[in-house]
Amino acid sequence: MINWKNTDTLASYQELANVKRVNLAEAMSGEQGAERVKNYSVSMTEGLDYNYAAKEVDDTVIDALAKLADEAQLVDKFEALYNGEVINTGENRLVLHHLTRGQLGDKVVADGVDKRAFYVEQQEKIADFANKVHAGEIVNGAGEKFTTVVQIGIGGSDLGPRAMYLALENWAKKNGLFKMEAKFISNVDPDDAAAVLNAIDVAHSIFVLVSKSGTTLETLTNESFVKDALKNAGLDASKHMIAVTSETSPLAKSDDYLAAFFMDDYIGGRYSSTSAVGGAVLSLAFGPEVFAQFLEGAAAADKSATNKDVRKNAALLDAMIGVYERNILGYPATAVLPYSQALSRFPAHLQQLDMESNGKSVNRFGEPVDYVTGPVIFGEPGTNGQHSFYQLLHQGTDIVPLQFIGFKNSQIGTDVVIQDSTSQQKLCANVAAQIVAFACGKSDENRNKNFEGGRPSSIIIGEKLDPKTLGALLAHYENKVMFQGFVWNLNSFDQEGVQLGKVLAKRVLAHETDGALKVFSDLLNI
Structure with a gap:
């Protein structure tokens, strides 16, 4: 029996709020940090690994997140989704994008058709x-x-x-x-x-x-x-x-x-x-x-997302850590930072995926929620972002959790050696350095040069970006967003927030305006 409950009514959510917080700068320093990097990693699929060593979590926090995932029945709800239950309550629809790349469960028949x-x-x-x-x-x-x-x-x-x-x-x-x-x-x-x-x-x-x-x-x-x-x-x-x-x-x-x-x-x-x-x-x-x-890569990631063990389900773990950062630690945004120029528009896609899905203030039954939901998502490929908004990420007043994506090898397979290292090695060196710099910081008597650290990040690491790894990466984020929507008791599959502007735009074009709408229309010479 699946129950759809608001996050703040779950006993495990209340317990999570009382778990002792991790001092990230301390946890990531010295040999302790080295051990975390080795141990806090989940094998995904298609040669990808999700490493969360530089997140503000430890085994106690992960245990609490696992309890929340179980009480919220996240994997059970995923199973209901791919077996064809009506999950999109706002539009009374099934949610079947997983079926475009594979059959995870039962045959799904809708409108008399095997979908x-x-x-x-x-x-x-x-x-x-x-x-x-x-x-x-x-x-x-x-x-x-x-x-x-x-x-x-x-x-x-x-x-x-x-x-x-x-x-x-x-x-x-x-x-x-x-x-x-x-x-x-x-x-x-x-x-x-x-x-x-x-x-x-x-x-x-x-x-x-x-x-x-x-x-x-x-x-x-x-x-x-x-x-x-x-x-x-x-x-x-x-x-x-x-x-x-x-x-x-x-x-x-x-x-x-x-x-x-x-x-x-x-x-x-x-x-x-x-x-x-x-x-x-x-x-x-x-x-x-x-x-x-x-499609094959996406299907493999979908299958891995059915595992009820949060430590073996990268999409579920990523989702739960994100919930912890948003609801308990109070961080308002997440930056997606692919150290791959090929993924230059991937953050823009994830902006829509995440913010259109979970940018909601009412639950799946249309009732207001009393807790924060989806974060602001933004990002750019590295190392471009380092010379742009990383200043705020390192030393700004807000802490913004980071999600790096990196590959050991370039797509083209050819490179040049300059100052004893290749371009790809320089790229990878930058992402490794940034993870540690954000987590550990650097003390300096000159406050302008002081880095407090304690800024959490995760990284998805792959061998090379190819069709299968791209499919797996896409499905990972789709499933992460889905799981977070389930935790927050949202309908992640409608988007009423995009409709009002469309309706008003049609009124403007039909010259059926008054008040501020008419004045703005006149200012824009419509």
């Missing part, structure tokens, strides 16, 4: 289409091969797929698996679409329009922008566009598209990178085999 079979069918259709494009069997109006794919979408239809594409672009080129360059149009700002269209050869480009409802204002506006560009070039837009949408949307059976691939209401936009939303653009860019490897 795993449905998702596999769409993946197979996408694979067949992509292979025909690459082979020159599907061509433009002049009988020439497409060389560029452009995704048109916003929010989850852009952030995740864009981050995944950038993460694998150089890897694919190095391994001879780069098929087509991908570009992305998301912002309704006309300068966004114009910049992309000016940088490509539209005659040899195929456009992927992504909209579940088929009515997303920004996406349809940008589609019109693209269609005008194709028309002005003397091209038939219907020979250059495909749709990713729901079977019930107006795009599903339109003659305006070469093909349509389907998603459904059971997969939220921010969880859609492993669905047709990411599948079409990534399969066209790198080939269906690469996308399949990406």
